[in-house]
Amino acid sequence: MFHGLLQFGKDTAAATYGILPAANVPAPYALASISALRFDHCGHRFATSSSDGTVCTWQLEVGSMNNVQPTESSVCFQSYASDVTYLGSSGSILVAAGSSPNNANVVVWDTLAPAASSRVSLRCHEGGARSVAVFDHDIGTGSISPLIITGGKGGDIGVHDFRFIATGKSKRHQISKERNVSLSRTLDANTGTSTKFEDNRNGMLWYLPKAHLGSITRISTIPNTCLFLTGSKDGDVKLWDAKRSELVFHWPKMHDRHTFLQPSSRGFGGVERAAVTDIQVIPGGFLTCGGDGAVRLVQIHSL
DSSP states (O other): OEEEEOOTTOSSOSEEEEOOOOTTSOSSOOOOOEEEEEEOTTSSEEEEEETTSEEEEEEOOOSSEEEEOOSEEEEOOSSEEEEEEEOSSSSOEEEEEEEOTTSEEEEEEETTSOGGGSEEEEEOSTTOEEEEEEOOTTSSSOOSSOEEEEEETTSOEEEEEHHHHHHTOOOOOOBOTTTOSBSSEEEOTTTOOEEEOSSOGGGEEEEETTSSSSOEEEEEEOTTSSEEEEEETTSOEEEEETTTTEEEEEETTSSOOEEEEEEOTTSOEEEEEESEEEEEEETTEEEEEETTSOEEEEEOTTO
């Protein structure tokens, strides 16, 4: 695991993080690859997830420092970790997505808590969770605690309320007066119909089993709203309303799917199919990039 801090216009890294293998280790190196990197709210720290299931936090360093070690490190998943993000502005709580044989595929990790009680695992997204995002606290969503959005390998999406995860209590089913339906429910993306979520584990407010036809590769929340975007290996991008639990808009085939040969943590090449690889929200719209090498700008004047 090795990554560097780069500055535009400079040929060398301002700092490098991690440890390179010993000189006598032949290439390809048997190192875990970085699957995601996210900065905290202030930009002083960042977190990484890697293909061996490890999640690490790092202190931002400058001044040509080499082999900076992580401040915290934990093996959160038995198979792989695919995404990580900070929850809230404290910079101490992380939410990670990955895969374990027991389907504990989402982990909430308080890095300041004692090791015995620092992590909560959520059993969801059969086959593995691929992406995660968090709404700002009490902004736009109507919730008094952060909402966590997770996306799975099977194209499914879940919206969780952090307060019920933190307390270990399941959320009771609530009925919306406007729509006369349960907010704790399972939605059908094609028909728009919904069925009640039976036990509502993991503080899940609603669950969409087939939001996309491929893995959810990226989730991006839109600041100061209850809206979020999802991108997938099917090449589509969709806009969702977390408060109303409904699809708002669908951009089909934003990116064509391409196949790549990617090194694994064991040094062997693996086949990776990529369509939508990232979504970045900007004022008035969003940017997407994909496996086809294209970057696309979508303007939404109401944002």
